[in-house]
Amino acid sequence: GDSVxxxxxxxxxxxxxxxxxxxxxxxxxxxxxxxxxxxxxxxxQLLLKATKAxxxxxxxxxxxxxxxxxxxxxxxxxxxxxxxxxxxxxxxxDQRWGKSTFGDGTTLTVKP
Amino acid sequence: GAVVxxxxxxxxxxxxxxxxxxxxxLDFQATTMFWYRQFPKQSLMLMATSNExxxxxxxxxVEKDKFLINHASLTLSTLxxxxxxxxxxxxYICSARGDKLDTEAFFGQGTRLTVV
Numbered sequence: 001g002d003s004v005x006x007x008x009x010x011x012x013x014x015x016x017x018x019x020x021x022x023x024x025x026x027x028x029x030x031x032x033x034x035x036x037x038x039x040x041x042x043x044x045q046l047l048l049k050a051t052k053a054x055x056x057x058x059x060x061x062x063x064x065x066x067x068x069x070x071x072x073x074x075x076x077x078x079x080x081x082x083x084x085x086x087x088x089x090x091x092x093x094d095q096r097w098g099k100s101t102f103g104d105g106t107t108l109t110v111k112p
Numbered sequence: 113g114a115v116v117x118x119x120x121x122x123x124x125x126x127x128x129x130x131x132x133x134x135x136x137x138l139d140f141q142a143t144t145m146f147w148y149r150q151f152p153k154q155s156l157m158l159m160a161t162s163n164e165x166x167x168x169x170x171x172x173x174v175e176k177d178k179f180l181i182n183h184a185s186l187t188l189s190t191l192x193x194x195x196x197x198x199x200x201x202x203x204y205i206c207s208a209r210g211d212k213l214d215t216e217a218f219f220g221q222g223t224r225l226t227v228v
Binding site: 042 | 161
């Protein structure tokens with residue numbers, strides 16, 4: 001079945017540091033890929049998405065590129081802020097059936 | 113954009129009682145809805161998939177008699193946790209998808225259930 005493997009956390013960075021959270025996937029067919037962010041006690045917020053190979057999703061300074069050859073969708077941000085502290089989930093969605101498979105989540109803490 | 117609303121956002125109930133959680137698509141018709149469960153500091157696990165007008169399909173290990181799912185209309189699905197126990201305490205999140213292929217599913221804000 002489909003699976004998503006995320007870089008283990010937690011990740012602690014200083015403000016303005018560069019962020020990378022690795023994500024690789026296994027899927028049949030051609031899934032859509034997503035990054036979600038979850039703040040403490042809240043639901044999921046879609047951060048960015050890509051629906052086909054070589055697409056780049058971007059939002060709020062975060063970027064991720066759908067790499068079919070390496071089955072990866074790594075999340076990057078050039079300069080993190082304290083307000084970016086949250087749990088980040090990489091996920092794929094089966095385009096035919098719509099159900100989502102999530103990675104284990106990576107907790108990011110950004111210190112001033 | 114597509115909005116999915118979940119209600120309530122949090123609920124506390126006594127052991128042995130039942131709790132109903134609603135998931136509504138506000139601005140589109142959701143032919144398929146998904147229910148996920150998230151334990152503290154863990155990822156989301158799919159519990160079941162429901163299609164409007166038909167029985168839900170449960171993932172392996174999920175008790176269908178305990179987690180009753182109803183998807184009676186194109187904008188509403190409900191999850192009822194029957195005879196709740198403290199181990200059912202969790203964060204439950206729904207997502208909804210329209211009827212076109214290649215469309216993404218949109219997530220509700222989640223419901224935190226605490227059984228005391």
